[in-house]
Amino acid sequence: MGWLRLNILPSPAKSAAPTPKAVDSADNDTEIYGATSPLDYPRQPEDVATESLPIIRAEVVASTQRKGDLVWIVVDEIVYDCTEFLHEHPGGNTVIESFRGQDCTWQFWRFHNQKHLREFGQPLRVGRTSGVCNRFPEPVKFVGLRRPGLADEW
């Protein structure tokens, strides 16, 4: 599990994000016009539907890889602001910091289930994105070689 070899980074400073307006554009995508910085994207209320989350360009997400104010990660193309949560994360802060500005979908699902994401991730959502890379290829999953339906023969 090479991706679990972590670098310990200093904790980011907290910062207050402005609250720009999300606007429904003609093609029904929600964008924040003129937003170029991660600081332009506040956390979204929990009742905002996934498809109504603002779209955040991959370059903006990737810019949080640099040590700075915000720690964002991407799971299933949803961007989570873990800046404050990482200090409360039961799995520790370094594992989240090691994926800042990156996709960590398959690694996330190794340790969590939908309930974790609903309860703890929902309030951390800042937007949707696409094209953000996971720097580790997902290892091949081994499946049983037996034909199904033979369990009773064991």
Ligand code: HEM
């Ligand atoms: C949205 C971001 C995240 C949220 C809301 C979150 C939430 C949680 C929660 C609720 C637990 C406790 C699970 C339990 O007690 O059963 C946990 C544990 C853990 N998380 Fe996360 N997590 C996040 C991101 C990550 C990431 C990116 C990684 C690295 C892949 C990670 C790795 C772990 C590990 C290793 C544990 C400990 C698992 C164990 O003790 O069995 N988490 N996380």
